[in-house]
Amino acid sequence: MPQMSVAIVGAGIAGLTFAAALRRAGVDVHVYEQAPRLFEVGAGVQLAPNATRLLHRLGLGDRLRAVAVAPQAIEMRRWDDGTLLQRTPLGDLCLLRFGAPYYTVHRADLHRSLLSLVPRERVHLAARCDAVTQSADAARLTMGDGTTVVADLVVGADGIHSVAREHLASDRPQYSGQTIYRGLVPAERVPYLLAEPRVQLWYGPDQHCVCYPVSSGRQVSFGATVTAPDWREESWSARGSVRDLAPVYTGWHEDVTRLIDAAETVSRWALHDRESLDRFGSGRVAVIGDAAHPMLPFRAQGANQAIEDAVALARCLLEEGADGLGAALRRYSRIRLSRTSRIQRESRDSVRSFHLADGDAQRRRDTAARTSSGLDRHQWLFGYDAERAVAGRAAAVQNNG
Numbered sequence: 098m099p100q101m102s103v104a105i106v107g108a109g110i111a112g113l114t115f116a117a118a119l120r121r122a123g124v125d126v127h128v129y130e131q132a133p134r135l136f137e138v139g140a141g142v143q144l145a146p147n148a149t150r151l152l153h154r155l156g157l158g159d160r161l162r163a164v165a166v167a168p169q170a171i172e173m174r175r176w177d178d179g180t181l182l183q184r185t186p187l188g189d190l191c192l193l194r195f196g197a198p199y200y201t202v203h204r205a206d207l208h209r210s211l212l213s214l215v216p217r218e219r220v221h222l223a224a225r226c227d228a229v230t231q232s233a234d235a236a237r238l239t240m241g242d243g244t245t246v247v248a249d250l251v252v253g254a255d256g257i258h259s260v261a262r263e264h265l266a267s268d269r270p271q272y273s274g275q276t277i278y279r280g281l282v283p284a285e286r287v288p289y290l291l292a293e294p295r296v297q298l299w300y301g302p303d304q305h306c307v308c309y310p311v312s313s314g315r316q317v318s319f320g321a322t323v324t325a326p327d328w329r330e331e332s333w334s335a336r337g338s339v340r341d342l343a344p345v346y347t348g349w350h351e352d353v354t355r356l357i358d359a360a361e362t363v364s365r366w367a368l369h370d371r372e373s374l375d376r377f378g379s380g381r382v383a384v385i386g387d388a389a390h391p392m393l394p395f396r397a398q399g400a401n402q403a404i405e406d407a408v409a410l411a412r413c414l415l416e417e418g419a420d421g422l423g424a425a426l427r428r429y430s431r432i433r434l435s436r437t438s439r440i441q442r443e444s445r446d447s448v449r450s451f452h453l454a455d456g457d458a459q460r461r462r463d464t465a466a467r468t469s470s471g472l473d474r475h476q477w478l479f480g481y482d483a484e485r486a487v488a489g490r491a492a493a494v495q496n497n498g
């Protein structure tokens with residue numbers, strides 16, 4: 098396997114995790130990133146135990162502990178009076194049960210941590226890939242400057258607008274009808290949110306808001322989702338304005354309105370979605386992360402699944418060896434498809450429940466939330482080990498064979 102060459106398109110969370118997993122095994126890997134410099138949007142990301150256990154194995158335990166926050170709970174509340182609807186305990190309980198922590202982290206901190214695992218000369222910046230082609234014995238990237246990169250395998254980690262995905266489907270991203278304003282607020286402006294580090298969500302008619310501390314507790318990241326079926330920005334992200342956002346949340350609980358008022362800048366994003374694929378690889382091209390299965394952010398799992406994909410694909414390639422590329426990609430697809438499709442579906446469905454108008458359906462939702470607050474219902478999601486799933490599949494095949 099170390100003799101195989103791999104070209105990765107995209108140095109996001111998926112691409113860097115995959116590069117790190119392959120480098121650990123001594124594989125010849127290069128990452129091509131269109132951005133002239135590496136940075137991540139000013140926002141947070143929630144990392145659940147299904148991803149943190151894999152990041153720890155890659156050697157990022159100490160680094161993450163130094164920059165992340167371990168929230169004690171996820172709390173769901175009513176939009177107007179802040180009534181607590183559900184509290185899911187995290188903290189030590191989560192660590193004990195799943196053997197890995199739940200973290201909230203600034204995206205730039207996660208990105209920098211992943212980058213520390215990949216030699217800098219392996220990450221090529223200002224390297225936009227315009228096309229991916231393949232033949233029986235090689236895969237090729239045609240770059241924006243006209244040059245060509247040849248490798249044994251190309252992995253598209255190039256996000257929702259993936260070029261590599263065109264090998265697997267001819268679909269296009271669909272606007273979901275939801276937009277999200279994201280912002281960061283210095284912790285000292287919202288001390289009332291930090292008495293206990295928590296992920297807090299407020300549900301209301303047609304919109305919801307989520308917030309949590311990041312940067313070792315120095316900042317609070319928030320995302321305020323707003324249903325906007327007719328929003329038609331040419332770009333899919335734009336600089337938003339606190340002046341536009343604040344009136345949309347008029348009448349909401351003061352913990353929300355004070356948080357929004359405390360933000361200096363916000364960005365506004367149109368949330369897009371794509372259908373599930375029926376495979377994640379073909380010939381010498383595979384896709385991981387949002388390129389494979391973009392998901393609406395309402396289960397907070399897109400980055401977590403990108404990390405799972407990266408580790409699972411690396412493991413499939415290492416186990417099948419350089420001559421088993423086809424088998425490795427088939428195995429990767431088999432293992433990942435049902436799990437990621439389920440999370441994609443649940444992420445899509447969540448929005449209806451989050452955004453219910455007050456009434457019977459909302460009361461049923463709240464009653465159900467109050468009676469299901471433990472970690473049990475997260476077992477399938479947080480308890481999953483993507484590396485073991487690959488090894489388990491091999492063991493099952495051997496036993497059956």
Ligand SMILES: Cc1cc2nc3c(=O)[nH]c(=O)nc-3n(C[C@H](O)[C@H](O)[C@H](O)COP(=O)(O)OP(=O)(O)OC[C@H]3O[C@@H](n4cnc5c(N)ncnc54)[C@H](O)[C@@H]3O)c2cc1C
Pocket residue numbers: 106107108109110111112129130131132141142143144224225226227254255256257258259260277279320366385386387388392394397398399400401402403
């Ligand atoms: C508001 C919001 C909140 C979210 N919250 C969470 C959360 O709490 N937890 C969670 O797990 N997930 C969350 N997600 C989802 C998560 O952000 C994504 O799933 C994750 O970032 C996907 O990573 P990726 O590396 O696959 O893609 P991306 O992050 O999109 O990275 C793709 C990279 O490829 C590069 N690229 C693209 N095209 C080319 C090209 N042609 N040539 C070269 N380079 C290229 C891009 O510049 C980029 O660097 C959230 C998403 C949103 C929108």
